Amino acid sequence: MLAETICSAASAAGLGIAALTAYRKRFLAATRIAAYSLVPIGLVLTGVVAWLTGIVFKPSVWIGFGLLALAWVLLMTTRAVERRGGGSRKDRRAAAAGADRGSVAPGASTPAAPSLGAGRSAPATARPAGAPEEDFSDIEAILKKHGI
Secondary structure, eight states: OHHHHHHHHHHHHHHHHHHHHHHTTOHHHHHHHHHHHHHHHHHHHHTHHHHHHHHHTOHHHHHHHHHHHHHHHHHHHHHHHHHHHTSOHHHHHHHHHHHHHTOOOTTOSSOOOOOOOTTOOOOSOOSOTTSOSOOOHHHHHHHHHTTO
16 A cells, blocks of 8 residues: 555656646656656556565565575576586587597597507608698688788
8 A cells, every 4th residue: 555655646746747847848858757657656556566565575475586596596507617617418428438439529630540558659650651741722822812
């Protein structure tokens, strides 16, 4: 009942200000003020104010808001931990399985050479004698295009 009285007083005050504004020949501003001042009494008459006051003063509603906030904090915490940890459990398992099989990394052109174990070294001539080391023709074309 107190909220309805406050809303009615606010509407009456707003309509009084709108009347003073209209008296000063500022009709557009007066109409806008009158429109805003009718909103609180409209909310009272539709029952929105009674519904809101019923929600605000119930402890069970505040417990519900607290639980929603707790759920949000837990979700955000798990997302932050997941980002720092390098992905989900599924991603880590897939990466570990891929490392065991010697798979190709995303963006790599050839598979990585398997490790030879401790104490052994790779052969000095791993490539055929006539093979070029790397192909930089596309990079050279870009550099020539830009005059470098």
